[in-house]
Amino acid sequence: MQKPARKRFSIFSLALFALFLTSCSDLSEDLMRAATRGETATVQALLAKGADPNTRGLKDVTPLMMAAFGGHTEMVDTLVAGGADINAQDENGSTALMLAAYGGHVEIVDILVAEGADINARTKRGVTALKAAVVKRHPEVASLLRHAGAEE
Numbered sequence: 001m002q003k004p005a006r007k008r009f010s011i012f013s014l015a016l017f018a019l020f021l022t023s024c025s026d027l028s029e030d031l032m033r034a035a036t037r038g039e040t041a042t043v044q045a046l047l048a049k050g051a052d053p054n055t056r057g058l059k060d061v062t063p064l065m066m067a068a069f070g071g072h073t074e075m076v077d078t079l080v081a082g083g084a085d086i087n088a089q090d091e092n093g094s095t096a097l098m099l100a101a102y103g104g105h106v107e108i109v110d111i112l113v114a115e116g117a118d119i120n121a122r123t124k125r126g127v128t129a130l131k132a133a134v135v136k137r138h139p140e141v142a143s144l145l146r147h148a149g150a151e152e
Contacts, residue, residue, distance in 0.1 A: 028055035035063030035079065038072035043079065053084040060090040068096035068112070071105045076112070086117045093123035101129040101145065104138035109145065119150040128152060 031051040034042035043063070047053060054062055064084040067075035076096070080086060089095055097117040100108040109129070113119060122128055130150040133141040 027051040031055055031063050032057045032066065035072070035075055036066040036070060038067070038070060038075050040072075040074045040078050043075060043082075047078075047082040053079050053082045054088060059092070062088050062090075062096070064088070064096045065090060065094070065099050068105065068108050069099035069103055071100075071103055071108065073105070073107050073111070076100075076108050080111070080115055086112055086115050087121065089121070089123075092125075093121070094127075095121050095129070097121070098123065098127065098129045098132050101138065101141050102132040102136055104133070104136060104141055106138075106140050106144060109133075109141050113144070113148045119145060119148050 027046055027049060028051060031043060031046045031053070032055060034046065043051075053064070056062060057066075062084065064076065064079045064086065065088070067079055084096075086097070087095055095117065097109060097112045097119065098121070100112060119130075120128060128151065130142060130145040130152045133139075133145060134152065
């Protein structure tokens with residue numbers, strides 16, 4: 001009676017797997033860096049290579065959050081089209097919408113609201129996007145959010 005063939009991992013297979021894991025990590029880091037800087041063409045190329053648009057950085061922030069906070073409108077469009085979770089929350093409960101509202105980025109707030117962002121999401125301290133806009137004195141953002149039905 002023959003023994004069943006055992007699958008063995010060669011050193012080559014393990015090296016390829018390690019390289020794959022390393023490249024995924026590098027893709028994520030590169031994606032976060034490019035999103036923060038507003039480098040849309042780089043982000044498009046990274047997404048095409050398989051970078052995860054929902055990767056998490058320090059304090060659980062996502063590339064979309066960084067782009068929204070930085071006011072990078074085209075980047076926000078690119079990440080949303082690439083499958084970014086618009087309602088993802090960081091470790092404090094902040095969302096991309098809240099960060100865009102905090103920064104007074106009207107066009108980005110408009111995009112995120114149109115894409116179905118939760119306009120009444122709250123941080124762990126109970127802050128909403130509308131409250132962030134009001135506190136930071138961004139009346140146009142506050143008006144847009146009120147019109148969309150946001151609560152303070």
